[in-house]
Amino acid sequence: GCASSPASSGADALPSWNDGPARQAIVNFVNQVTREGPGYVPPVERIAVFDNDGTLWSEQPLYFQFVFMLDQVKAAAPQHPEWRSHPAFQAMASGDHAALAGNEKAMLELVLAANAGMTAEDYDSRIRAWLAQARHPKTGRLYTDMVYQPQLELLAYLRAHGFKTYIVSGGTVDFMRTWSERVYGIPPEQVVGSFIPLRYELKDGKPALVRQPGMDVNDGPTKPVGIARQIGRRPILAFGNSDGDLQMLEYTAAGAGPRLALLLHHDDADREFAYDRQSHVGKLDKAWDEALAKRWTVVSMKSDWKQVWPATK
Amino acid sequence: GCASSPASSGADALPSWNDGPARQAIVNFVNQVTREGPGYVPPVERIAVFDNDGTLWSEQPLYFQFVFMLDQVKAAAPQHPEWRSHPAFQAMASGDHAALAGNEKAMLELVLAANAGMTAEDYDSRIRAWLAQARHPKTGRLYTDMVYQPQLELLAYLRAHGFKTYIVSGGTVDFMRTWSERVYGIPPEQVVGSFIPLRYELKDGKPALVRQPGMDVNDGPTKPVGIARQIGRRPILAFGNSDGDLQMLEYTAAGAGPRLALLLHHDDADREFAYDRQSHVGKLDKAWDEALAKRWTVVSMKSDWKQVWPATK
Ligand SMILES: [Ca+2]
Ligand SMILES: [Ca+2]
Known part of the structure; x- marks a missing residue:
């Protein structure tokens, strides 16, 4: 009933x-x-x-997508020596989460620059590859298990x-x-x-x-x-x-x-x-x-x- | 089978x-x-x-939405004496369809100006009111019957x-x-x-x-x-x-x-x-x-x- x-x-x-x-x-x-x-x-x-x-x-x-983006920037960094003087890049390199969160906009600009010109399909593949193996620093879980x-x-x-x-x-x-x-x-x-x-x-x-x-x-x-x-x-x-x-x-x-x-x-x-x-x-x-x-x-x-x-x- | x-x-x-x-x-x-x-x-x-x-x-x-927009402009025209010298407005007033279609962009600017500042809800009501009574010049049908x-x-x-x-x-x-x-x-x-x-x-x-x-x-x-x-x-x-x-x-x-x-x-x-x-x-x-x-x-x-x-x- x-x-x-x-x-x-x-x-x-x-x-x-x-x-x-x-x-x-x-x-x-x-x-x-x-x-x-x-x-x-x-x-x-x-x-x-x-x-x-x-x-x-x-x-x-940090927002998980932001972590993905940081990993993208890290991977692209060798091709961008000019990033080394960028405050957002320095915050990332030093692992300073508060500074990173405060520099989200600047960081985003770096990331967007790193990925402009890529096709949507290629970007999609990168996201999938990252999600398949990246793990959360505290729990050790895949992000999609969180x-x-x-x-x-x-x-x-x-x-x-x-x-x-x-x-x-x-x-x-x-x-x-x-x-x-x-x-x-x-x-x-x-x-x-x-x-x-x-x-x-x-x-x-x-x-x-x-x-x-x-x-x-x-x-x-x-x-x-x-x-x-x-x-x-x-x-x-x-x-x-x-x-x-x-x-x-x-x-x-x-x-x-x-x-x-x-x-x-x-x-x-x-x-x-x-x-x-x-x-x-x-x-x-x-x-x-x-x-x-x-x-x-x-x-x-x-x-x-x-x-x-x-x-x- | x-x-x-x-x-x-x-x-x-x-x-x-x-x-x-x-x-x-x-x-x-x-x-x-x-x-x-x-x-x-x-x-x-x-x-x-x-x-x-x-x-x-x-x-x-003419695109039916364009006809709707023209009717909006006509209704708002008394409040906009400055439109009278506008080529798109003149094409509309003279009923010149070819000129109107050629001036679609200019016309659109007029229309967008006429409706900026209106809420989405108010605009929605205007569309409904128009569709309920406007009829196609050749067939006499309501547009949604075409x-x-x-x-x-x-x-x-x-x-x-x-x-x-x-x-x-x-x-x-x-x-x-x-x-x-x-x-x-x-x-x-x-x-x-x-x-x-x-x-x-x-x-x-x-x-x-x-x-x-x-x-x-x-x-x-x-x-x-x-x-x-x-x-x-x-x-x-x-x-x-x-x-x-x-x-x-x-x-x-x-x-x-x-x-x-x-x-x-x-x-x-x-x-x-x-x-x-x-x-x-x-x-x-x-x-x-x-x-x-x-x-x-x-x-x-x-x-x-x-x-x-x-x-x-
Ligand atoms: Ca949230
Ligand atoms: Ca079409």
Whole structure:
């Protein structure tokens, strides 16, 4: 009967979520929008958007895509002696994470310069090769094994209830798309992110998309713009973890009808990391104040999650 | 048995297509990619992209979105006396279609100026209001009744065989998304098009997306870029009608495995319009040469289609 269906308690579908206010808020919301009644939302409008770094997988001590980019710069450095005097390059060479995070923009310029002119296909191969062997300095896991088990369950739970699940991230789409379908069950077309401009060219008569300098950044106030551009509908559920998600959460929450805005708080130094207002990666400050003021659902990694990462083989 | 299934002949699923080489090419292709064998393509990779103007609906004597924009300019003209000396405005006022088409860029600047600062929601309402009453000068039909019946059948036929159908158009996404789901069965997130930049703002504490000057154009060589950005997979089927589709067709056809590139030729002055190499709207010249050289499938409106537009109520 109704009482034993997964939608009723979420216990079967969300085994890595403790029975607490966060899980209850999720289950209540899903019940509300999927059952006949004043809160019903037709399946085509059940759009759920998830930030990626720090929301679907870890992001400390540096965004994982940033680590990939650093490795690319290191590999290209012998061909670029002029980089040696660059402050960002020096921060990288000395392993100074705080300086690196502070020099993210400058670093990005180096990286973009290193990769302009490469075809999208070649870049894709580099990402795949890196992800297949690079390991996290603290856990020794492959980076794609540092996705959050409770979130994998939540994504599947939402899809089982007619939701379309999207990533809306500051990371670039090419980086995420190489693994989002395999790991999250999110196909390339449901990944919204920053975009490196491409140019269409014929190389020996063969079509190629060639990377150009620059980046169209999808973060903070441009997340709702990215949503409008690529999805074309306002989400009814948004899940983030930092100030870069503030506008996406605001935009989602401000729509008519039932809405769910969720914020993950990294408060679990034992199992993962603990950081918020002072962090130089994934800073959670204004969005936290807003979440408290507007009664968004704050998810505590420590109390709401039974398990952080999936078991590895 | 096999011989009587719709996939075998397409006659049941594509009643408005004459039995000829074009329909046969479509049916053969769908059979090939959906049946076990060397040409099999898994459903997630069955991406079909369709140009819109002149491929899914008519585009003469002027792109329909352009007519909408002209009507917007006319409505705003009393507030802009400075427009009176503008050549594009004069072409419009005198009803000179050739001059207007030649001044499309200048006209666009006027239009974008007229609408910068408007919220996406307000603009959406204007599009809907216009589409509900504006009628085509030659046929007297609502513009959304000038979609092609054979293409509606083709879209449905492809979806019934596991394809995901996309629009990839030079028109702007906001314009198409107001009706693409209702008319074509193509949801907003499957509409790729030109994009008017938006800025996220709080207006009286309420999130709004505000239109900015400029346009990120999705046409010709930027169609494959738009596909890479929003879909993230190379299509296996592309359908266009003009030189603006050349690169999209090339890009689609150059992928590995079975591919189908289709080009609609407007050769039916009696039932619709006849135009190609000399037209200032939907010019078909280089793409036609390429289609002949590469044996893409050229669809003749006159010989391949039993019916052009749907019956109206
Ligand atoms: Ca984040
Ligand atoms: Ca066209």
